Every structure is written in structure tokens, then in C-alpha cells.
Amino acid sequence: MQEDVLIEKIKKGHKQALRLVIEKYKHTVYQVVFGVLRDEKEAEDVAQETFIKMVDALPSYQQKGFKTWLSRIAFRTALDAKRKKQRQREALTEYAPSKEASKSAEDEWLQEEKSRAVTASIAKMPETYKGVVYAYYIEGKSYAAIASEHRLEEKTIEMRLYRARKWMKQHWKEDDF
Structure with missing residues (x-):
């Protein structure tokens, strides 16, 4: 099936069309995400999140290079995840009591x-x-x-x-x- 037909079916709520698109592009999305995160488990989670964002963003898709469009969503989602993880690390180190302060x-x-x-x-x-x-x-x-x-x-x-x-x-x- 052609991508345009699958995309239209996904917009109408056909789950089988969504499965076919995910199956076709899961490897590409994973590679993009893993390239940013360098963590297998986290890359799997972010790849799933990418497909959720893809479904939400489909109404704005303009029929110009679906693979590129999807890869861009994957890349941005991975960057967001990486930034979030970095902020969490900074917050933990910022509020962790120093070893010297806790010594009696x-x-x-x-x-x-x-x-x-x-x-x-x-x-x-x-x-x-x-x-x-x-x-x-x-x-x-x-x-x-x-x-x-x-x-x-x-x-x-x-x-x-x-x-x-x-x-x-x-x-x-x-x-x-």
C-alpha cells in the first residue's frame, strides 16, 4: 500500500494502517533516536513516544517526504528526552546534600x-x-x-x-x- 493511502486511513482511525506504518518505520525511528540517546532501553521508549507524536501531528503532515518528516519528529523527541534527563541529573546534584555538610x-x-x-x-x-x-x-x-x-x-x-x-x-x- 502507498504511504498516502495509509496516512489517510490512520487519520480516519484505522488501527491496522497504523500498525503497518509502525512496522515499516520502526527500525528507522529507532536508529535516529538511538543516535541521539545512545541507550537501548531509553531509545525503545522514545521510539514508541515518537509514533504517538506522529499520530497527533498527522493532521499537519503535508504529503512531502513522510520518512523525513517522521525522522524529524523522532530526532526532536530524542533531543527533548536527552534534555529532560540532563535537567533531572542537574536537579539531583543541585539538591543533594554535600558529604561534608552531613558529617557530624x-x-x-x-x-x-x-x-x-x-x-x-x-x-x-x-x-x-x-x-x-x-x-x-x-x-x-x-x-x-x-x-x-x-x-x-x-x-x-x-x-x-x-x-x-x-x-x-x-x-x-x-x-x-
Whole structure:
């Protein structure tokens, strides 16, 4: 059947004609929507929404390139969905209480005590491990930064950290912290 005939039937309420149009263009609409959203599940939902909008907009269709017209509806619907999702994400991050604000004085004290215990335990480690462990775990430095600071090869730093972890597993108890 020709598209123009199907479109006229859809306007008159023929559900079978609508099914035929959806079946014919579902892959095209999905591709357009997925190209914008990059999420399979969301693309399926927006593709369905596109066909609903198509039915609502059919009275304004001017018999000029149905596939292009439908693709434009799909693209705009996908953009709207993407913008809506972005606004929701922004709203959630905007109103989420910050981690710092929710810390109680007790939590801060416990964190400080834990930090002191870890620092004291690191001080008791063998000299070869102490510096690299402190630099990596406490100061957050990379292997390369530690290597240049200690004038050693990165592989040496990597090996010392590996051995330090083994030493910690043997000498430290979880209850200590």
C-alpha cells in the first residue's frame, strides 16, 4: 500500500494502517533516536513516544517526504528526552546534600583518629616501604611522581608497594583501624 493511502486511513482511525506504518518505520525511528540517546532501553521508549507524536501531528503532515518528516519528529523527541534527563541529573546534584555538610563532629573525630592510627602504623613499617606507602596512599601521588621523587624506577616503586601490601596483610589487623 502507498504511504498516502495509509496516512489517510490512520487519520480516519484505522488501527491496522497504523500498525503497518509502525512496522515499516520502526527500525528507522529507532536508529535516529538511538543516535541521539545512545541507550537501548531509553531509545525503545522514545521510539514508541515518537509514533504517538506522529499520530497527533498527522493532521499537519503535508504529503512531502513522510520518512523525513517522521525522522524529524523522532530526532526532536530524542533531543527533548536527552534534555529532560540532563535537567533531572542537574536537579539531583543541585539538591543533594554535600558529604561534608552531613558529617557530624563524631564522624570527623573518628576519621581523624583513623588517619592518626594509619599514619602511626606506616611509621612502624620497614624503611624501604614507609616512604612509598605514605606517598602513594596518603599523598595520592602516582608511581611516576614517587619514582622521580625517590630517584628510582617506576617498576621498583610498583614492587615496593606490592611488598608493602603483603607486609601490611601479615602485620596489621583490620581491628587496628
